[in-house]
Amino acid sequence: MTQEYKVEIKGNDSDMLEIRETKKEDNCINENEQAENNNTNEKRTYKTIFKDIISPKNDNMCYDAKSLDSKKKKKKKKSKNENENKTGLDEKFITYKIPKYLRKRNIKCPFIYKQVFYGKYGIVNYDLQGSNKETLVITFHGLNGTNLTFLEIQKILIRYKFQVLNFDLYGHGLSACPKYSHKNKTYGIDFFLSQTEELLTHLNLLDRNFYLIGFSMGCIIATSFAKKYINQVKKIILISPVGALEKKPFLVKLLKLFPYIINISSFFMLPYLISKRNFKKKKNTNDMDSEDEASYYMYNRIMWQAFVKKNITHSILGCINNLKMWSSHETFKEVGLHHIPVLILCGDKDNICSLHVLKNTSKLFANSHLIIFKNASHLVLVDKSREINSCVLIFFLSSNTTNLKSCQHMFPSDNIET
Numbered sequence: 001m002t003q004e005y006k007v008e009i010k011g012n013d014s015d016m017l018e019i020r021e022t023k024k025e026d027n028c029i030n031e032n033e034q035a036e037n038n039n040t041n042e043k044r045t046y047k048t049i050f051k052d053i054i055s056p057k058n059d060n061m062c063y064d065a066k067s068l069d070s071k072k073k074k075k076k077k078k079s080k081n082e083n084e085n086k087t088g089l090d091e092k093f094i095t096y097k098i099p100k101y102l103r104k105r106n107i108k109c110p111f112i113y114k115q116v117f118y119g120k121y122g123i124v125n126y127d128l129q130g131s132n133k134e135t136l137v138i139t140f141h142g143l144n145g146t147n148l149t150f151l152e153i154q155k156i157l158i159r160y161k162f163q164v165l166n167f168d169l170y171g172h173g174l175s176a177c178p179k180y181s182h183k184n185k186t187y188g189i190d191f192f193l194s195q196t197e198e199l200l201t202h203l204n205l206l207d208r209n210f211y212l213i214g215f216s217m218g219c220i221i222a223t224s225f226a227k228k229y230i231n232q233v234k235k236i237i238l239i240s241p242v243g244a245l246e247k248k249p250f251l252v253k254l255l256k257l258f259p260y261i262i263n264i265s266s267f268f269m270l271p272y273l274i275s276k277r278n279f280k281k282k283k284n285t286n287d288m289d290s291e292d293e294a295s296y297y298m299y300n301r302i303m304w305q306a307f308v309k310k311n312i313t314h315s316i317l318g319c320i321n322n323l324k325m326w327s328s329h330e331t332f333k334e335v336g337l338h339h340i341p342v343l344i345l346c347g348d349k350d351n352i353c354s355l356h357v358l359k360n361t362s363k364l365f366a367n368s369h370l371i372i373f374k375n376a377s378h379l380v381l382v383d384k385s386r387e388i389n390s391c392v393l394i395f396f397l398s399s400n401t402t403n404l405k406s407c408q409h410m411f412p413s414d415n416i417e418t
Contacts, residue, residue, distance in 0.1 A: 099307065125173055135234065182260060188318075211237075227335050255321045341395070342368040343395045398410065
């Protein structure tokens with residue numbers, strides 16, 4: 001049985017917008033597999049009823065020994081085939097074994113498998129919904145986010161006949177998390193573009209026209225993808241975009257000088273992450289308020305990523321080191337020269353991207369419109385979800401040749417600064 005709920009984490013840099021928990025103890029569950037099991041149970045029920053009608057248990061029919069033996073053999077063969085089919089289905093997914101000491105702390109897998117594909121660096125968890133034959137919407141989540149970041153947007157867009165592809169970037173969610181390699185530039189822009197291309201090729205979607213949505217770090221990947229497929233990308237939405245940040249922290253500069261620190265980062269970073277006191281330990285989850293639930297979820301998520309999936313620090317530090325969060329100006333400018341409509345959405349209380357940075361980012365695109373939501377943080381997707389969803393839908397339903405400078409009136413104007 002699967003339980004779904006939303007958690008709003010305000011004042012936190014996590015990209016997670018919607019969380020799905022499962023009551024299965026050790027493993028992550030595939031929704032399709034669960035549905036198939038339900039259908040199988042229903043079929044068995046109907047077969048049992050039908051059998052009882054035509055041959056009641058209390059009838060006086062006699063069976064010889066041979067027929068009984070043949071029935072037993074068929075039953076054994078059938079159960080063996082069922083087990084083989086089940087094993088084959090399970091092998092499509094990675095089963096993460098949770099150690100006993102973590103199970104005692106009630107640590108569970110915080111994510112859920114959708115559909116899977118095996119790429120160059122391992123499994124890719126993705127969710128393709130909708131049936132539009134012309135334009136595909138591709139979403140790119142942020143640092144330490146997952147494909148669920150855009151779940152609400154996906155639900156709305158498919159109602160209006162869009163086809164939407166959400167997926168976990170490598171090192172995030174239930175996609176593979178390879179170790180950091182400075183030589184191979186893992187967690188760099190080419191690394192993530194290659195993953196995207198492999199997935200689109202697998203789905204036979206690489207020849208489509210694209211609408212792109214990026215959040216935070218995902219904006220760098222989205223614009224880099226647009227640069228490479230400039231003739232196919234028709235519209236871009238950037239939400240709380242990084243890429244033109246101003247002051248690079250000292251620790252980031254240190255990583256550039258000594259990138260091999262990343263390979264040993266788990267030894268000194270994980271104890272710090274796990275011992276943070278803002279993770280409140282609650283024995284009874286029923287007594288939690290929304291703030292406690294958010295804290296409990298983040299604790300569960302970090303513990304699972306650190307000690308079950310592993311390599312979380314390789315992923316986070318690798319992205320910070322290899323993605324140009326402070327120096328993507330040229331990529332933005334090159335994409336902007338093609339006059340692709342670019343809608344930028346952000347909050348006025350963003351503690352990562354200042355208003356000055358956001359306004360400068362907007363100027364790099366020739367055909368752009370910047371909307372700044374009042375009283376919204378970097379997680380504007382959570383703080384202003386309804387307004388964001390409206391803006392996304394209005395923008396994607398407009399013409400691909402829209403001049404945003406003259407069409408600003410079409411967006412909702414309550415509680416925003418433009």
